[in-house]
Amino acid sequence: MSQAAATPVLDVRDLVTRFETRAGPVHAVNGISYTLHAGESLALVGESGSGKTVSALSLLGLVPPPGRVEGGRVLLNGRDLLGLSRRAWQDVRGKEIAMVFQDPMTSLNPVLTVGRQLTGPMRRHLGMSRRAAEDEAAALLARVGIPDARERLSDHPHRFSGGQRQRIVIAMALACRPAVLVADEPTTALDVTIQAQIVALVRELQEELGTAILWITHDLALVAGLVDRVAVMYGGTLVEEAPVDDLFARPSHPYTRGLLASLPEGSAGTGPLPTIEGRPPDLLDPPSACPFAPRCGWVEQRCRAELPRLRPVAPGHASACWRWEELGGAPGEVGASVEDPGEEPR
Amino acid sequence: MVPLLLGISIVLFAVIQAAPGGPEGALLESGRFIDPEVIEAYRVRLGVDQPVHVQYARWLGAAVQGDLGVSFSTTRPVAEMILERLPATLELMGAAFLLAAVLAFGLGTLSAVRQYSWFDHLGTGVSFLGIAMPVFWFGLILQLVFGVWLGWLPVAGTGTVGATSLGDHLLHLVLPALVLSFRYVAGWSRYLRSSLLQALRADYIRTARAMGLPERVVVGVHALRNALIPVVSIMALNLAGLFSGAVITETIFAWPGIGRMFVQAMFARDYPLLMGILLLGSLMVVVFNLVADLAYGFLDPRIRYE
Amino acid sequence: MSEALAGGRVEGVRTPRAGTAAGRVFWRELRRHRLAMISLGVVAVLVLACAAAPLLAPYDFDAIDLSSIREAPSAAHPMGTDDLGRDLFTRVLYGGRVSILIGVLSALLGTGIGAAVGALAGYYGRMVDNVLMRVTDVAYAIPTLPLLIVLASYTQATAGSMAVVIGLLSWMTTARVVRSEVLSIKEMAYVEAARSLGARNRRIIGRHVLPNALGPIVVGATLAVGNAIILESSLSFLGLGVQPPTPTWGNMLMDAQATMATKPWLTVFPGLAILFMVLAVNFIGDGLQDALDPGGRSSG
Numbered sequence: 001m002s003q004a005a006a007t008p009v010l011d012v013r014d015l016v017t018r019f020e021t022r023a024g025p026v027h028a029v030n031g032i033s034y035t036l037h038a039g040e041s042l043a044l045v046g047e048s049g050s051g052k053t054v055s056a057l058s059l060l061g062l063v064p065p066p067g068r069v070e071g072g073r074v075l076l077n078g079r080d081l082l083g084l085s086r087r088a089w090q091d092v093r094g095k096e097i098a099m100v101f102q103d104p105m106t107s108l109n110p111v112l113t114v115g116r117q118l119t120g121p122m123r124r125h126l127g128m129s130r131r132a133a134e135d136e137a138a139a140l141l142a143r144v145g146i147p148d149a150r151e152r153l154s155d156h157p158h159r160f161s162g163g164q165r166q167r168i169v170i171a172m173a174l175a176c177r178p179a180v181l182v183a184d185e186p187t188t189a190l191d192v193t194i195q196a197q198i199v200a201l202v203r204e205l206q207e208e209l210g211t212a213i214l215w216i217t218h219d220l221a222l223v224a225g226l227v228d229r230v231a232v233m234y235g236g237t238l239v240e241e242a243p244v245d246d247l248f249a250r251p252s253h254p255y256t257r258g259l260l261a262s263l264p265e266g267s268a269g270t271g272p273l274p275t276i277e278g279r280p281p282d283l284l285d286p287p288s289a290c291p292f293a294p295r296c297g298w299v300e301q302r303c304r305a306e307l308p309r310l311r312p313v314a315p316g317h318a319s320a321c322w323r324w325e326e327l328g329g330a331p332g333e334v335g336a337s338v339e340d341p342g343e344e345p346r
Numbered sequence: 347m348v349p350l351l352l353g354i355s356i357v358l359f360a361v362i363q364a365a366p367g368g369p370e371g372a373l374l375e376s377g378r379f380i381d382p383e384v385i386e387a388y389r390v391r392l393g394v395d396q397p398v399h400v401q402y403a404r405w406l407g408a409a410v411q412g413d414l415g416v417s418f419s420t421t422r423p424v425a426e427m428i429l430e431r432l433p434a435t436l437e438l439m440g441a442a443f444l445l446a447a448v449l450a451f452g453l454g455t456l457s458a459v460r461q462y463s464w465f466d467h468l469g470t471g472v473s474f475l476g477i478a479m480p481v482f483w484f485g486l487i488l489q490l491v492f493g494v495w496l497g498w499l500p501v502a503g504t505g506t507v508g509a510t511s512l513g514d515h516l517l518h519l520v521l522p523a524l525v526l527s528f529r530y531v532a533g534w535s536r537y538l539r540s541s542l543l544q545a546l547r548a549d550y551i552r553t554a555r556a557m558g559l560p561e562r563v564v565v566g567v568h569a570l571r572n573a574l575i576p577v578v579s580i581m582a583l584n585l586a587g588l589f590s591g592a593v594i595t596e597t598i599f600a601w602p603g604i605g606r607m608f609v610q611a612m613f614a615r616d617y618p619l620l621m622g623i624l625l626l627g628s629l630m631v632v633v634f635n636l637v638a639d640l641a642y643g644f645l646d647p648r649i650r651y652e
Numbered sequence: 653m654s655e656a657l658a659g660g661r662v663e664g665v666r667t668p669r670a671g672t673a674a675g676r677v678f679w680r681e682l683r684r685h686r687l688a689m690i691s692l693g694v695v696a697v698l699v700l701a702c703a704a705a706p707l708l709a710p711y712d713f714d715a716i717d718l719s720s721i722r723e724a725p726s727a728a729h730p731m732g733t734d735d736l737g738r739d740l741f742t743r744v745l746y747g748g749r750v751s752i753l754i755g756v757l758s759a760l761l762g763t764g765i766g767a768a769v770g771a772l773a774g775y776y777g778r779m780v781d782n783v784l785m786r787v788t789d790v791a792y793a794i795p796t797l798p799l800l801i802v803l804a805s806y807t808q809a810t811a812g813s814m815a816v817v818i819g820l821l822s823w824m825t826t827a828r829v830v831r832s833e834v835l836s837i838k839e840m841a842y843v844e845a846a847r848s849l850g851a852r853n854r855r856i857i858g859r860h861v862l863p864n865a866l867g868p869i870v871v872g873a874t875l876a877v878g879n880a881i882i883l884e885s886s887l888s889f890l891g892l893g894v895q896p897p898t899p900t901w902g903n904m905l906m907d908a909q910a911t912m913a914t915k916p917w918l919t920v921f922p923g924l925a926i927l928f929m930v931l932a933v934n935f936i937g938d939g940l941q942d943a944l945d946p947g948g949r950s951s952g
Contacts, residue, residue: 086561089558090560091558093558095558101553106548108553109571110647111575111645111647112567120557120559156648169553172553349786350786357790364806478930479930480885480889481886483919483923486908486909487920490919494912586792586794586796589795590797590798591797593797593798593801608798608801615805623798624795624802627794631793
């Protein structure tokens with residue numbers, strides 16, 4: 001898990017993705033950059049509308065029209081994916097980078113057997129024969145915890161529970177041993193108990209296969225035990241990036257502090273959970289100022305005039321806030337009043 | 347299914363009873379000479395003096411055993427006459443069905459995959475045309491263009507006099523089958539197009555693409571399998587229309603099937619024959635609906651186990 | 653909540669009310685459908701032209717002129733003449749009156765019957781629903797045209813009787829559609845009403861069911877007009893509908909078939925009239941459907 005001189009498996013630089021709508025261009029992703037090394041896992045955290053899912057889709061070239069990746073580079077093992085031909089994309093997807101989506105009830109084709117869906121990518125990417133692919137598929141199913149794997153290959157998705165279907169999807173994604181797995185909120189649609197199981201499963205598989213994982217979520221607590229680093233996204237940009245322990249110990253952006261403060265696990269006592277007032281930006285114009293300014297308790301003139309970019313604030317830790325030093329140690333309240341600098345809660 | 351068949355038989359029996367002057371009354375009215383023995387046999391058979399439900403029971407009982415009565419105009423058993431001409435109609439309907447299925451499949455799929463292209467617009471235009479065009483007029487126009495002006499295709503009958511080759515017969519089949527199928531090419535291709543477009547928006551298609559499957563597999567295997575399901579049931583429901591269309595098509599192209607026989611029987615007020623054909627047509631529809639249900643179950647695994 | 657029900661805006665149901673936001677969306681969407689708008693114009697022109705036939709037609713529809721038999725289209729006879737020297741343009745106009753009238757009347761009759769059957773089946777449910785749906789199944793199973801042919805032969809073959817007979821065979825689709833609308837409305841209104849209004853349940857359903865199902869009913873009726881015109885013309889073509897000398901678009905084609913090779917205009921013009929009318933009506937129906945359901949939520 002060394003982050004040192006090894007070439008990152010995934011190197012995203014200034015990714016920009018826009019949607020041409022009738023109301024104007026919506027800047028869903030506004031120049032984000034991060035890297036992922038082999039065997040590493042990164043959590044991309046943000047609320048709905050932060051652009052995290054769009055950024056993930058951009059990695060696989062699956063942004064639906066009227067969206068388009070407009071700029072930046074996505075280097076997978078050194079090779080820029082943006083600009084690949086359709087054919088080339090088909091070779092890369094599923095084989096070198098794979099994705100797991102949020103809703104397991106609709107992610108699988110209802111009229112094809114699970115075996116057929118599992119063997120499809122394997123036969124396509126690895127040139128396996130039907131026999132070999134079926135053997136491998138059965139092994140995969142067993143590995144992800146489906147009992148009687150061999151017989152179950154000829155079942156259709158509706159014969160499986162939601163949690164099982166998500167396991168199957170994960171198996172499918174990892175079947176060709178891709179270098180990177182992008183998981184877009186794979187547990188959000190599942191029961192809480194199942195969520196933990198899926199997280200554990202992914203962790204095991206990661207250790208076994210050495211896959212790099214990008215885990216997209218809005219639930220920071222869920223992935224705290226799984227990932228190495230966290231990147232926090234807001235309004236289409238990254239506002240903070242840090243190793244997971246550092247993030248919890250020394251959050252260096254007001255939004256991050258707000259997120260952490262609103263976690264049930266982190267609150268002390270029985271008072272109401274703090275919330276972040278206000279709503280996410282509508283992303284219609286490219287931000288020329290800090291996108292969080294309208295909701296920030298530490299906002300000042302400079303925040304509204306200049307867009308802060310990610311700057312290192314500690315080893316491996318970056319923040320996009322002009323006032324990061326003043327934010328203090330433990331996470332606290334963000335503050336409702338916009339002009340108030342906000343207090344340092346205990 | 348049995349209640350349905352019973353219901354159909356009741357309705358058809360009622361229709362015949364409703365003929366002005368009663369079923370045999372129409373005979374006498376027609377002013378043609380009909381062998382008195384035939385009339386008497388008909389009366390006896392129907393038990394005209396008996397109460398209605400007895401008549402019905404007797405008629406039904408006979409029909410179930412294959413006895414559909416005797417034709418007024420030819421004094422031959424109706425069942426025999428029908429069986430004679432049935433193959434020709436089945437051939438026409440079958441050819442039209444196949445043609446429509448193949449064309450609709452191609453048109454619908456291509457239109458969906460190339461949505462909003464000129465091909466798609468053309469296809470939609472053709473579809474509207476096909477649905478709005480009266481079958482008989484389309485037949486007439488094709489006869490005019492291909493038979494008279496261009497002289498490429500024959501316009502009547504199942505074969506040129508004296509010729510017995512399959513090729514000649516098939517040539518005669520082309521125009522009638524084309525005419526009969528047009529309406530359904532239009533309807534089915536439109537339906538397939540929208541069904542396929544809907545299927546392509548599904549999440550599992552996104553998964554398939556994310557796994558790097560080539561687009562032709564995504565569309566051809568993943569999307570189509572789902573999209574075809576509702577289309578198949580529409581195809582079965584349209585079979586009733588195919589039979590109706592055959593009545594007209596056979597008349598225009600002098601195709602010797604039961605459709606043509608039906609129209610001729612109409613002018614002759616040959617009620618036993620008319621009834622027999624109506625009954626057969628309904629039976630065909632019911633059978634094909636059953637087949638469609640089975641096909642649906644076969645195609646959609648979710649209901650297979652119900 | 654009771655206010656919403658009283659105002660007729662049951663959530664989730666499609667028929668937009670005039671003056672509401674949904675109503676405005678409907679008209680806007682309809683106007684955007686260019687083809688439907690053009691078709692409305694076409695239908696208006698055709699209907700008005702045929703209705704004004706006595707004024708517009710240069711000749712009488714049965715004015716036989718044996719000196720001008722079978723003439724090709726010319727200045728004096730824009731669509732040519734037929735076997736008896738009658739001006740085709742005139743006959744097409746007059747024929748349109750009959751054909752369109754039959755089409756509209758039978759569509760109204762069929763839709764009316766269908767709406768009633770569907771509403772009853774949906775509302776009363778259970779046994780009534782079962783029986784009515786069986787009847788509908790039977791009606792679907794018997795091939796329409798052959799049955800129509802037999803029934804038509806029982807009548808006097810006037811425009812009115814044709815309209816009745818065709819209408820009697822066109823109710824099934826509307827019945828099914830209305831039934832499913834009623835079922836879904838019943839479910840929603842029932843839940844709401846059961847909670848707060850109790851006994852007023854029935855009245856609410858009676859007062860809100862049909863208005864809310866009106867959208868699909870109107871679409872069905874529009875498409876039924878086209879269907880009926882085709883059925884009527886098929887019947888007349890076979891010689892079983894309205895008899896000459898009264899022209900209908902269908903029976904004009906019956907005469908034309910024999911001489912089609914040498915006098916194509918006799919076949920082309922009446923057929924084109926049918927085609928344009930039905931095409932336009934179908935486009936309107938399509939536009940209505942899209943305007944009622946812009947997201948394409950319903951199947952197809």
